Amino acid sequence: MKVQGRPMRTIWLEPDGQAVGIIDQTRLPHAFVTARLGTLEEAAHAIRAMRVRGAPLIGATAAYGVWLALREDASDAALARAREVLGATRPTAVNLHWALEQMRQLLEPLPVSERPSAAKQRAAELCDEDVAINRAMGGHGLKLLEAAWERKGRQGRLEVLTHCNAGWLATVDWGTALSPIYLAHDAGLPVHVWVDETRPRNQGAGLTAWELGQHGVPHTVIADNVGGHLMQHGQVDLCLVGTDRTTAHGDVANKIGTYLKALAAKDNGVPFYVALPSPTIDWSLRDGVREIPIEQRDGTELSDVTGRLASGEVATVRVTPEGSASANYAFDVTPARLVTALITERGVCPATEEGLRSLFPERAGRAS
Numbered sequence: 466m467k468v469q470g471r472p473m474r475t476i477w478l479e480p481d482g483q484a485v486g487i488i489d490q491t492r493l494p495h496a497f498v499t500a501r502l503g504t505l506e507e508a509a510h511a512i513r514a515m516r517v518r519g520a521p522l523i524g525a526t527a528a529y530g531v532w533l534a535l536r537e538d539a540s541d542a543a544l545a546r547a548r549e550v551l552g553a554t555r556p557t558a559v560n561l562h563w564a565l566e567q568m569r570q571l572l573e574p575l576p577v578s579e580r581p582s583a584a585k586q587r588a589a590e591l592c593d594e595d596v597a598i599n600r601a602m603g604g605h606g607l608k609l610l611e612a613a614w615e616r617k618g619r620q621g622r623l624e625v626l627t628h629c630n631a632g633w634l635a636t637v638d639w640g641t642a643l644s645p646i647y648l649a650h651d652a653g654l655p656v657h658v659w660v661d662e663t664r665p666r667n668q669g670a671g672l673t674a675w676e677l678g679q680h681g682v683p684h685t686v687i688a689d690n691v692g693g694h695l696m697q698h699g700q701v702d703l704c705l706v707g708t709d710r711t712t713a714h715g716d717v718a719n720k721i722g723t724y725l726k727a728l729a730a731k732d733n734g735v736p737f738y739v740a741l742p743s744p745t746i747d748w749s750l751r752d753g754v755r756e757i758p759i760e761q762r763d764g765t766e767l768s769d770v771t772g773r774l775a776s777g778e779v780a781t782v783r784v785t786p787e788g789s790a791s792a793n794y795a796f797d798v799t800p801a802r803l804v805t806a807l808i809t810e811r812g813v814c815p816a817t818e819e820g821l822r823s824l825f826p827e828r829a830g831r832a833s
């Protein structure tokens with residue numbers, strides 16, 4: 466992606482090689498601010514406070530967090546502690562645990578003296594792999610968008626609805642759900658994106674709208690409850706979202722509110738696609754609704770809203786009465802039966818165990 470015309474990733478090794486650079490996503494869209502992460506604690510805090518967020522980027526940050534820990538102390542105990550601290554930051558996105566497990570498998574058998582440089586190199590590789598996966602997913606998703614455009618008779622605009630931010634900012638580059646959209650836009654398809662605001666943290670209004678704007682993709686921000694109305698009136702050709710954890714049977718956990726969009730899509734015959742890199746698949750789970758841990762965050766994210774005042778100052782204001790309790794569920798699970806197809810780096814498949822295993826045959830018979 467380019468930011469103000471300059472190509473960049475969302476996470477990088479700083480030029481001095483001593484720290485990891487990130488974009489502080491809590492400051493967007495009002496300010497574009499980068500930050501240095503120099504310790505395990507800073508990496509864990511960045512994930513917990515959502516300075517970095519989105520399933521693949523959480524995993525990439527955790528991998529670098531292991532390096533930051535091991536360069537201080539590369540003992541078995543320090544490695545175990547780094548995995549514990551980072552693993553406890555956010556519960557739903559399985560990419561976090563996948564990345565920590567990748568690091569463990571590589572590092573545990575190595576002599577202590579070799580671990581820091583190996584961790585640094587592997588974290589960089591995981592980032593490169595994420596970029597390649599997302600680009601490949603984009604190519605497969607692009608074919609679905611082209612087919613939808615043909616079905617529409619190449620009339621008007623291709624109307625895509627998305628929820629939360631499954632874009633460049635949620636990954637190392639490209640995005641998951643937005644990767645096909647960027648490719649479609651670049652290929653000249655007249656794609657227009659309905660962007661759910663995605664309360665309570667407004668990742669749609671603040672992040673998706675911002676990055677689509679950076680790339681010049683036409684888009685319109687809508688309140689979270691508008692999608693059903695648009696679908697009833699033929700104004701959505703397809704829904705395209707990301708996921709934080711998908712079961713071996715194709716149940717999909719994603720940002721809270723995704724399930725309601727999938728129900729509305731089903732009722733209106735609108736295709737509902739989910740884009741996911743393979744590290745997002747939790748092969749050990751069968752029943753997403755019962756088994757995927759759903760993050761509950763502080764109620765102030767719901768009761769308080771941050772925005773820019775007319776004066777230019779960024780301020781946080783309370784929108785609920787003092788004394789009213791807030792429940793802040795961050796994710797929900799869309800059952801596989803509501804998902805038209807899954808888009809992965811290896812191709813598109815039905816949201817079924819057979820579908821996923823046809824693309825990832827090496828997983829056949831493996832529980833995790």
Ligand SMILES: CSC[C@@H](O)[C@@H](O)C(=O)COP(=O)(O)O
Pocket residue numbers: 518519520521558628629630631632635636641642668706707708709719720795
């Ligand atoms: C990148 S794909 C899926 C997601 O990670 C995304 O849609 C999402 O739900 C992000 O949630 P967040 O709480 O902002 O980390």
